[in-house]
Amino acid sequence: MMSKAGAGSKIKIDWSKEGHRRCVMSCLVKATYVMENDILGRRLYNNDGLAPAWWESFGFRLVETFVDDSNPNDKMIFGATFELMALSRHRSAPRYVVAFRGTMLGHYKRAQELMQDCKVIFNELRGSKRFEIAHPKVHQLIGRDASGVWLTGHSLGASLALDIGRDLMEIEGHNIRTFLFNPPHVSAAAPIDKVLKGDAKTGLYTTSFMLKFALGQVMGSYRKRTKRLFERLNPWVPDMYVNRKDIISMGHIEYFEQRQQVAKGFSRVAKTGSRLSYRDMFHSMFGAKTLKPHLLPSARLNSSTDSDAHSLRQWWKPDSRLSLSTKTYSYPHG
Secondary structure, eight states: OOOSSSSTOOOOOOTSSHHHHHHHHHHHHHHHHHHHHHHTTOOOOGOOOOOOHHTTTTEEEEEEEEEEOOTTSEEEEEEEEEEEOSSSTTSSSOOOEEOOOOOOTTSTTTTHHHHHHHHTTOOOGGGSHHHHHHHHHHHHHHHOGGGEEEEEEETHHHHHHHHHHHHHHHHHOOOOOOEEEEEEOOSSHHHHHHOOOHHHHHHHHHHHHHHHHHHHHSSSHHHHHHHHHHHHTTTTOOOEEETTTTTTTTTTHHHHHHHHHTTTTHHHHHHHHHHHHHHHHHHHHHTOSSSSOOOSSSSEEEEEEOTTTEEEGGGOHHHHHHHHHEEEEEEOOO
């Protein structure tokens, strides 16, 4: 449990503890939601905003906000950069944290929000205005302190953090510590989990991996590109927080667990099939030269069964109430 040293003081953080890191990162993401709500309630203009408590309590200061100005008349805060104000930073602590919020369905600009969700579904978030705004800002921070930059986000914001972190690792080799809360996974995992269990479900995934393996033998160029990509990305191990009851993000659990399960009997099939995507193969068939991968070779998967399935608030609960199960997955060499 976190505690305060005294009245009016900052919350004491032990950066070596997973629970403390998780709580702080989820609270900084919450700050980005509250900042947008503060603007809607015109609280910032009256110096009575509710957002500052979400970062000041942990000793951070707000460096800048990220504003989506796709519609000049309806600008929206979708993220922010925070800096830890500490005289001597713990070796496990960040200097900067870049946080991104998820979709705000109650927002009067919900159409603009849902357009971003569609970009996730069709794997087009890298081409969005939000990616174009945030990516260079993160790159600038890396130039100041490459080892002290962390990324975090919830839902849609987790997808944005994932794309930025993956892009920085793939292109420049920057291994950025990343915390993803309920990142969406576009797949049939949720309905499959409802209908099939145990061996039947494993059999379906094994068949799918075998089919992709066979298609990969035909599409040799695509298969080799994905192999090189997975090998480059493998050292990057984002901390992924997913609820087994969350139909939006549970596909990540199924992907990593079934990949491991299939590998027990068909290691080569699992290794090749798990990095291939039907969607990417379809695009490749029609001449697409640039890979737009949505699968990950590695992750530290933290799963929960909390009743707040897709809610951000579940992730600042203490360990005793959350009952996290943690497992690290990596892509095999060879």
